[in-house]
Amino acid sequence: MIRPPIALALRAMNRFFTPEKPLTFSGKGAMIKLADLMVRSGSKRPLIVTDSFLLKNGMLNGLLDFLKQEGCDATVFDGIIPNPTFAVVEEGVAAIRKGRCDSVFAVGGGSAIDAAKVMASASTSKKPLDKLAGILKVDQPLLPFYVVATTSGTGSEVTTAAVISDTKTHKKTFFVDPKYMPIAAAFDTGLLVSLPGPMTAGTGMDALTHAIEAFTSRARTANTDRDAATAIRLIVEFLPVAYANPGDERAREMVALGSFLAGNAFTRAGLGYVHAISHQISTHYNTPHGLANAILLPRVLRFNKDACSERFAELERMLLGSTDQPYAPDQAQRFIDRVDTLAETVGIPVNLDDIQQKDFASITKDALAEARSSYAVPKVMRKGDVTKILESVSTGSWAVNFA
């Protein structure tokens, strides 16, 4: 069964609203190149949005020295926390007003980037913050906004969305608008090499999930296919290298670029059941997003195998470097086996110990509702399918019997 309205809505959004990818800088020193661009573009008083860990560990020293040399009066906001709240955004906006900031420069993972997007918007808006939540609610141009991504997974540096936690309702609030796309983004290998192993694995598998869900979405386009396929190629080759050799700058850069391309694909084509289920698991058990996705991905690939056999086979032939080979059904299973092996290579566990049977009904209901309202999935799940996946995540193996 298909759901054309969602696919059509996503296609319309892609066509009429989504801007081009931001300008990017990558490699050692990319953060300073990005700062140079910001200064040359006229910024004199940037707000640097980051977390206290990066600041305390001296990761921003080079940036702050550079801005000082350039005569800039930077304000540093280091109050970013995982799952940033409305209060964090309000503090950032207050810092922008106090420092009379003329741009926003985020350095961090998805939390810093998302919070900075909404700060850059709320500081120029005539609306209160809660009225900016939702789709296409931004009423004014953002402050010029730049991003240094220090993890490689969320793709937030190239998406038109931000997620902020509402401590009153305990729900994640989505802010979606094409104006949230940054002007430019940097992937600085000098920062990326510091990412710990479990975060490298989880964020890398999250990026792979973005690419595969975009590649199998009913809202895909020729451009999202190209970016998703390139992302899959880069992540499959270089994620194990970055995990085994954290200091390998080439592998770090390639995984970061793969994550960027995956983000560009999914912000246009949408996601699927891995994200629909993992969001609920993370809400219940605080499971890191990338880890939850990594555990679910091999199961959801098996659910989609019949509907996506030719798509998976195409990816397998691409990874083998033999795109002129004819389609054969076993190529799809070989692609799924390849994802299992990649997950095991980067230390992803087969099961999630925290998950509890008493929560299955609520996780299933919310996951199906999220997918129904947001994603153009290739094949529709029923309650029993989600339950089988959750049982398998609790005690089973990668393989799930959906019969």
Ligand SMILES: [Fe+2]
């Ligand atoms: Fe994700």
